[in-house]
Amino acid sequence: MADPSKLERRGLLYVLSSPSGAGKSTIARMLLGSDSEIAMSVSATTRPIREGEEDGVDYHFVDNAEFDRLVAQDAFLEWAHVFDHRYGTLRSEIEKSLAGGRDVLLDIDWQGTQQLKQVDPDIVRVFVLPPSLRELRRRLEHRGTDSEEVVARRMERAAAEISHWAEYDYVLINDDAEICAAKAGAILDAERLKRERRTGLVDFVRTLTG
Numbered sequence: 351m352a353d354p355s356k357l358e359r360r361g362l363l364y365v366l367s368s369p370s371g372a373g374k375s376t377i378a379r380m381l382l383g384s385d386s387e388i389a390m391s392v393s394a395t396t397r398p399i400r401e402g403e404e405d406g407v408d409y410h411f412v413d414n415a416e417f418d419r420l421v422a423q424d425a426f427l428e429w430a431h432v433f434d435h436r437y438g439t440l441r442s443e444i445e446k447s448l449a450g451g452r453d454v455l456l457d458i459d460w461q462g463t464q465q466l467k468q469v470d471p472d473i474v475r476v477f478v479l480p481p482s483l484r485e486l487r488r489r490l491e492h493r494g495t496d497s498e499e500v501v502a503r504r505m506e507r508a509a510a511e512i513s514h515w516a517e518y519d520y521v522l523i524n525d526d527a528e529i530c531a532a533k534a535g536a537i538l539d540a541e542r543l544k545r546e547r548r549t550g551l552v553d554f555v556r557t558l559t560g
């Protein structure tokens with residue numbers, strides 16, 4: 351008999367958004383490290399690669415011409431301008447994970463989330479808020495990967511991004527990355543248990559009722 355804990359279910363798209371510096375990447379890393387059934391969607395971007403980043407792991411780093419080509423080929427599920435660059439979710443990334451029976455984690459902004467919701471209403475949207483604006487600035491400065499000017503602009507953008515918090519299903523306040531990641535994991539577990547995603551339940555219940 352089928353293992354009841356491994357009943358077939360529909361894979362889900364789990365979106366994490368936040369203003370840059372709210373700790374979303376750390377939470378995503380922790381979630382991926384503790385759960386083998388979810389895979390990251392690696393976006394394509396025209397932004398220059400930062401020190402410590404790896405092409406194909408953090409992003410698929412492409413130039414403007416390549417991004418244009420991908421748009422023309424309808425390769426993106428969504429894409430948007432964020433800061434001075436373009437970022438997009440590749441259909442191939444999502445399809446690869448779902449076909450392999452894994453859920454997909456997307457680190458995208460509010461514009462991408464709105465577009466994705468149009469394409470697939472069944473997405474799970476989680477917004478991560480920083481505990482304060484002061485802490486947000488401290489984290490952006492501490493990261494040391496961006497110039498002062500970029501940090502200042504990201505701070506300006508933070509308020510605009512935060513204004514979209516109410517478009518999300520869940521809101522986490524990140525004053526402790528580990529606790530926040532555990533909560534993000536609890537959301538994932540609960541969403542996986544939703545009846546409508548568990549396509550294997552019908553057959554399983556039949557074995558109980560005869």
Ligand code: 5GP
Binds near residue numbers: 367368369370394
């Ligand atoms: P960063 O340059 O710091 O890696 O990312 C800047 C912002 O772009 C983040 O808020 C991130 O969520 C967003 N982003 C990354 N990939 C995508 C994507 O594929 N689509 C959209 N819409 N936003 C993205």
